[in-house]
Amino acid sequence: MYIKYLQLINFRNYKKLYIELSKNVNVFIGDNAQGKTNILESIYYSSIGRSHRTNKDKEMINWNAENSYIQLYVINNRLDKKVEIKIFKEGKKGINVNTIKINKINELFKILNVVMFSPEDLKIIKESPSYRRKFLDIELCKLNEKYYYNLVQYNKVLNERNTLLKKIDENTKSIIDIYDNQLSTYGAYIISQRIKYLEEMNSIGFDIHKDITSGIENIKFDYISTIPITKELEKNFYNSLVKNRFNDFEKRITTIGPHRDDFSIKINGIDVRSFGSQGQQRTSILTIKFSSLHIIKKLTGEYPILLLDDVLSELDSKRQKYILNSIKDIQTIITCTGLENIEDYIDDSGKIFKVTRGDCVEYDK
Helix, strand or coil: EEEEEEEEEEEECCCEEEEECCCCEEEEEECCCCHHHHHHHHHHHHHHHCCCCCHHHHHHHHCCEEEEEEEEEEEECCEEEEEEEECCCCCCCEEHHHHHHCHHHHHHHCCCCEECCHHHHHHHCCCHHHHHHHHHHHHHHHHHHHHHHHHHHHHHHHHHHHHHCCCCCCHHHHHHHHHHHHHHHHHHHHHHHHHHHHHHHHHHHHHHCCCHCCCCCCCEEEECCCCCCCCCHHHHHHHHHCCCCHHHHHHCCCCCCHCCCCCEECCCCCHHHHCCCCHHHHHHHHHHHHHHHHHHHHHHHCCCCCEEEECHHHHCCCHHHHHHHHHHHCEEEECCCCCCHHHCCCCCCCEEEEEEECCECCCCC
């Protein structure tokens, strides 16, 4: 899978942009705040219909325009696809694939798979469980339509249950059992798939982490659930909801379930979030991202597109070399401020672009 070309109109600081990409390495160089990350954002947005930087689509529209437009052409093993996205200031967007309008955002997931690595990814390690849940949910939604459906339904029922918990009367107590049955069905599936994904990450990530750390460190991911994990997961979930009802009524919110779950990341048995060094935390993110890349290849038969947003400067030479030695046969789009330590990895098929104030020009190597 690779992107043949990308066109932007009034997207962030790009009034008009058309670039043809190499199916191997593409490097965008330039000073900070020139628009390098905006290119990666447009590709990421085209893969899942949301930005990695903002929850407000209108922020991606050039300040003096009414809408913005993204078009890219994806080559893959099954069928080439042209993706077109129009973003409107009132918050709406229109998405066409091969000129046919799609109405459900999850239809995009089948078209373009990307793995993005940016400095903000350290939040997966350092910040609250919501960042780790979001990571799992995005990766699983891209690969599993049933997971996406169950997640949407779970969140819908959860919101309705939480609304009900704020209205304590006799009707509330009789209706809540209906919500608990639905919540346990959807929630049990979500938990089971998250556990399977982490098992895949353990299997693949173990060797990746060993390679990066020259055999010194072992990494392990463990799911932390608010529900007892057994073969009868759905039954356990329902029983836990019933048992916890008094607490939920008191707090007026659902206090257990996959929306409260987490996963731990341990190196040599030590929790990286609490006790890991900055280097160990960065290596853990590398392992997570490259594990995701190989899981996608395993399940779809194709490598996703790899987006590296100004991360090489954040890593030491050993970790830089691991990344640059691992991108063979993978379309990789890299942003950086210079070509130091990367020129040797750009062959004749690679491309280099200079980005200056929303202007992007390819130049000869």
